[in-house]
Each structure stands twice: as structure tokens, then as C-alpha cells.
Amino acid sequence: MASSSSLKPIFSSSLTSSPSPHSPQKPSSLLSFLHSTTSTPISLKLSSNPPHSNSHPRSKSFAVTNVVLKTDTSPETTSVPSNYSQDLGPPLTKPTILVSEKLGEKGLEVLREFGHVECLYDLSPDQLCSKISLCDALIVRSGTKVTRQVFEASNGRLKVVGRAGVGIDNVDLQAATEFGCLVVNAPTANTVAAAEHGIALLAAMARNVAQADASIKAGKWQRNKYVGVSLVGKTLAVMGFGKVGSEVARRAKGLGMNVIAHDPYAPADRARALGVDLVSFDQAIGTADFISLHMPLTPATSKVFNDETFAKMKKGVRIVNVARGGVIDEDALVKALDSGIVAQAALDVFTKEPPPKDSRLVQHENVTVTPHLGASTKEAQEGVAIEIAEAVVGALKGELSATAVNAPMVPPEVLSELSPYVSLAEKLGRLAVQLVAGGSGIKSVKVVYKSARDPDDLDTRLLRAMITKGIIEPISSSFVNLVNADFTAKEKGLRISEERIVVDSSPELPIDSIQVQISNVESKFASGISDNGDISIEGKVKYGTPHLTSVGSFDVDVSLEGNLILCRQVDQPGMIGQVGNILGEHNVNVSFMSVGRTVLRKKAIMAIGVDEKPDKEALKKIGEISAIEEFVFLKL
Ligand SMILES: NC(=O)C1=CN([C@@H]2O[C@H](COP(=O)(O)OP(=O)(O)OC[C@H]3O[C@@H](n4cnc5c(N)ncnc54)[C@H](O)[C@@H]3O)[C@@H](O)[C@H]2O)C=CC1
Numbered sequence: 001m002a003s004s005s006s007l008k009p010i011f012s013s014s015l016t017s018s019p020s021p022h023s024p025q026k027p028s029s030l031l032s033f034l035h036s037t038t039s040t041p042i043s044l045k046l047s048s049n050p051p052h053s054n055s056h057p058r059s060k061s062f063a064v065t066n067v068v069l070k071t072d073t074s075p076e077t078t079s080v081p082s083n084y085s086q087d088l089g090p091p092l093t094k095p096t097i098l099v100s101e102k103l104g105e106k107g108l109e110v111l112r113e114f115g116h117v118e119c120l121y122d123l124s125p126d127q128l129c130s131k132i133s134l135c136d137a138l139i140v141r142s143g144t145k146v147t148r149q150v151f152e153a154s155n156g157r158l159k160v161v162g163r164a165g166v167g168i169d170n171v172d173l174q175a176a177t178e179f180g181c182l183v184v185n186a187p188t189a190n191t192v193a194a195a196e197h198g199i200a201l202l203a204a205m206a207r208n209v210a211q212a213d214a215s216i217k218a219g220k221w222q223r224n225k226y227v228g229v230s231l232v233g234k235t236l237a238v239m240g241f242g243k244v245g246s247e248v249a250r251r252a253k254g255l256g257m258n259v260i261a262h263d264p265y266a267p268a269d270r271a272r273a274l275g276v277d278l279v280s281f282d283q284a285i286g287t288a289d290f291i292s293l294h295m296p297l298t299p300a301t302s303k304v305f306n307d308e309t310f311a312k313m314k315k316g317v318r319i320v321n322v323a324r325g326g327v328i329d330e331d332a333l334v335k336a337l338d339s340g341i342v343a344q345a346a347l348d349v350f351t352k353e354p355p356p357k358d359s360r361l362v363q364h365e366n367v368t369v370t371p372h373l374g375a376s377t378k379e380a381q382e383g384v385a386i387e388i389a390e391a392v393v394g395a396l397k398g399e400l401s402a403t404a405v406n407a408p409m410v411p412p413e414v415l416s417e418l419s420p421y422v423s424l425a426e427k428l429g430r431l432a433v434q435l436v437a438g439g440s441g442i443k444s445v446k447v448v449y450k451s452a453r454d455p456d457d458l459d460t461r462l463l464r465a466m467i468t469k470g471i472i473e474p475i476s477s478s479f480v481n482l483v484n485a486d487f488t489a490k491e492k493g494l495r496i497s498e499e500r501i502v503v504d505s506s507p508e509l510p511i512d513s514i515q516v517q518i519s520n521v522e523s524k525f526a527s528g529i530s531d532n533g534d535i536s537i538e539g540k541v542k543y544g545t546p547h548l549t550s551v552g553s554f555d556v557d558v559s560l561e562g563n564l565i566l567c568r569q570v571d572q573p574g575m576i577g578q579v580g581n582i583l584g585e586h587n588v589n590v591s592f593m594s595v596g597r598t599v600l601r602k603k604a605i606m607a608i609g610v611d612e613k614p615d616k617e618a619l620k621k622i623g624e625i626s627a628i629e630e631f632v633f634l635k636l
């Protein structure tokens, strides 16, 4: 007999639980993929569905084709960019993009074609926090601190932070990830500008250009005081052999310098190709006449140049920093300059920008300074502006960004191939969790992907994120998207393990089937438990549509559209008719029916796809059919 709990949607009560501080309100029923808020959620675009699936019947075709920004009916609604969404449905809102630092005009043009752009420079932290809840995207350079408070104040609306440049040390990435906000940067367009500035500082420092310039302007003519040192034949240590570092190395080689580099992560062959030896940190700083810094500011590189490391340097070393001020302990540098360990320093970046007016470092006579000008060429600023504008617009459209900093980068061809499986993954997660009996804490989920392809060829991050979303969203108030899926699972103590099994099927298809198993829980539907004691369901994509193909140890075949009723019954004639009649009497449209059985005339599972949720009376009548042993209604 059907249990009484089968008569109500499973977990309905938990849907009303209060939102977590990290989680704004839940989105409507579309698959929100990157981000969603009450105002402008981003969702996977369903091929022929209107954006608001609450108010429109679901289309039969459920292939996920793209990710789009979902509709918004807030008062700021203006016109809709032509490429914003081709879907039908309520009017869409132009996203609001806040630009908080000077951005090249060409980039602004790209942004204006897509959204409502507000350029507000020099905002105080409080002003930024009060503005941000009205913004879908924020574009910054190095001067804006995008702190946890900014994400909190955004109230879930901020979907993407674009850093118009390389260094993202001014953005709290952990907070961005927790809030499901994508961070993108523009990593390539200012590389040459930064490298050229490094070389400019190197040469200017060696020949006292800045000091001599100030002296002559002060009416002096001090030719003996400003005798410099030559670069040719000297050893330059490039610390951080990435994009900028390697361009500096290339140029320094052209100046006749002997270049060594230290970078724990750089491939040796890339260095060798430029005639550069990769060496240890101590070797680099111990042998160099000049040291040029090009590593990111991270917890590992913070103040890595300090009393201890200055003491290991060759006396009279000269240091250039166009990376980040924070990699140097500035007090230690002043001491090293005073003691003569460091003969000169040329600094474009500072721990605090702008540095205090009375900074001993800035005022030091052997120090040359510029106000963070590394990326400031016309060419670089134009390039960076276009690069970041395109990245931000792409992210707002829901495309996966090639310059995402806090989300996996999924190449477009992989994304398009996996699209139908993305939908399948979320639905399987959603179904599996609804089979769990209330009160069972879900701790461990295993996902088994069967595929004819080599397991290494299958990038499952996207699928795992969607399964996580399917499992977590029905039972909590959290949003889950590609950015925060792993974080949210961890935060909720949910361990998701994955197994890839090679099967003999068509290698044309990336995946043959996906199975979701939930261990150590009780089920509201005993037949959903497989022989190993786990809740287990499996699905496939058939004709581009997600299908449920097994429940527990029963095979079924039902398209995952609308909602689903699963019944376990005695395998006997007339069952389909009896249930079908009840649903018909209650005006519930049946889209699919499938019966799977273990032993002929013993037990069977009937899976019934229904467009509408049957009312209580209909569910009660189904439960009263004597041959039905248990049943469950599942919302997709
Ligand atoms: N002053 C300015 O206006 C500009 C400053 N920059 C800064 O320059 C730096 C480098 O930028 P890109 O070359 O574009 O970045 P990148 O990511 O291409 O290169 C950074 C390199 O540092 C290496 N690295 C990481 N940890 C390290 C460590 N502990 N020791 C040595 N190397 C380490 C990485 O392996 C990588 O190869 C960044 O800090 C960036 O913010 C970049 C552009 C303009």
C-alpha cells in the first residue's frame, strides 16, 4: 500500500527553510547554471521554452543549447539587446554594469551594446556597497577592493566581476566563489606594456634617469654624481616566469644580459627556448645583479622579499618591481637600501596604493617610483578594455568564460557536446534526492559515468556541478552553479565521488549513462534502493532528451519531462489502465508510461510522466489500488 507520505511532494517543507546568509532567494524552476537571483538569474537556455517555465508548459524538446540571462521585471527594465535572448516570454532587463575605474572607450562601447553601463570612479567602500545591489556586473582595475562586504551587499544580484587586467589580488575570490559570482580577468592584453615598463625601470634605474632629471630641473649639473652601471653582461633574475616575466627575459636577452629565472610552476622547456635557466629561489637571488619581480601576490608570495631573503642577495643588487608591492616587505627593503645590500630599487607597485606621502621607501634617494603604470599604455588599455568587456558580456549571457578565474573553463565544443547530459545530470540529482526519506542526512553521493571513451577524455566538472545542484537545491535555500557547486557541497558536508566506467557503446556519444547513488540513507520508495543498499537511479540521453532508465534494480524508460509518478506493483494485467483512468478523471495529462519488472507476474515498477501534479484525491485513489505496493510523486 502507498504510504501516506507519498501523498505529498517530498521535501516540500524544507523548501521553505530560511535562506542562508550566502544565499539569496531561490530562482524559479529553470536550470540556473552560472548564477541566479530573484531579478536576473542566468539559466541554461531551453531550446524552445519561454524564460519563465512557471507560467508556460514545458516544451517537449528539452535540449540545453546555451546559457542565457533570465528575465527580469524590475523597474529598471529598458530595451532588450537583440542578442540577449531569442526566447519568447516576458520582457527582459538590460543588465546593469558598473565600471568603477577608467576603462578604454572601445570596451565601454562593447558593454553599452549589451547593457546599461554606469561609470562611477573613486567610489568609497561604502558607496560601492550601496550601489552594488543594483548591478549585475562590476568592472574594476587594481584600485577597487572587491571585498566580501561587496558580495554580501550585492544581495545575490552581482553575477560577474571583471578585472580589466591581470592581478586579481584586489578581489576576494573565496567570497566571490561562495556567493556564486564569476570572476574573469583580461590576462593577455597588458603583458607587453608591463614588460616594457619593467625594462624602462631597469634601464632608468641603472642610469639614474629619474634622479638626474630631478637634479637638472632643480638647476644642478651633476655629471659625476649620476654615473650609472651597465646592463650588458650582467645577470638578471626574473622571479615569476609567466607572461610578463618571459617577455622581460626576452627583452633583457636583447640587451645582452645573462638571464636566469625562478618559477616553481613554469615549464623548463619554455625557459630553455628563450635561453633562460630556471633555478631555485636562493640561487636566483644569490647570483643576480638585477632582480625583476613578476609573480602574482598570493599568500605564498606575500613579503617573500624580507630581511632573511635580502640577506642572501649579492651586495649591491638592484631590484625592479612591476608585479605587486605586497611581495616585498617594504620596511625590510628600506633597511636593505640603507645598508647597501640593495643598491637601488625601481618600484611601480606598493603595498598600499597610493603609498603614504612620507613613505621612507618612496622618498629614498636610491629608489625610482612610478604610480602603478605598468599596464598604462594606450594600446594596452584599449586591448584590456575590449578583452574584459567581451568576457563580462559573455559571462552575462551565460557563456563559459575562457578567462574565468574561479570556475572551470569548459571549451565551447565540450560544452555543446555535454549540453543534453547537463540537463540529465541535474534531473537525476533532483530525482535521487526526492527518493530520500526525510530525516536521513545525505553525506555521500557516488556518480558513475559509463562511456565508450577513455575516462581521461571525459571532463565531468560541469555534470558534477549540475548533479550537485539537483541534489542540494530541492532541500535547501542555496543556489548552486558552476562557480560554487563544489564549495556548496563541501559546506553542506556532502561528499560527491565519481567513477568512470568504459563500456562498449558508441564513442560518438560522450556518455552512455549516468548513475546517481546515495549511500547510507533511507528511502521513501523502497524500490529505489538497489541491491547494494544505496538509492540508485540511472539515466541516458535518448534522441537529445534526458530519460530515466533505471530505478533501484528495475529497468524503466521514461522521458524526464514534467513530473513523475513511480509505482511498485504486483505485475498483473490492467494496472496501466487503472492508474491511467484515475489520472484522466482528474484531468492529469500523461506524457509517458513505462513498466519494468524483475520477475514475470511478480513485481513491476511503473513510471508515469505527468504534465500536471495530480491532486491529493487522485494520489489517494492510486494508493488505494490494491496491487500497488508503494508509490511516490516526484517533481522534476
Ligand atoms: N604593474 C602593472 O601595471 C602590472 C602588473 N602585473 C602583475 O605582474 C605579475 C605577472 O603577471 P603575468 O605575467 O601576466 O601573470 P602570469 O600568471 O602569466 O605569471 C605569473 C607567474 O608567476 C609564477 N609564480 C607563482 N608563484 C610563484 C612563486 N612563489 N615564485 C615564483 N614564481 C611564481 C607563476 O607560475 C606564473 O608563471 C602579476 O602580479 C600581475 O598582477 C601585470 C600587468 C601589469
Ligand SMILES: O=C(O)C(=O)COP(=O)(O)O
Binding pocket: 141, 142, 143, 164, 165, 166, 167, 168, 190, 372, 373, 374, 375, 376
Ligand atoms: O593587470 C595588472 O595586474 C595590473 O597591475 C594593471 O593594473 P591597472 O589595471 O593599471 O590598475
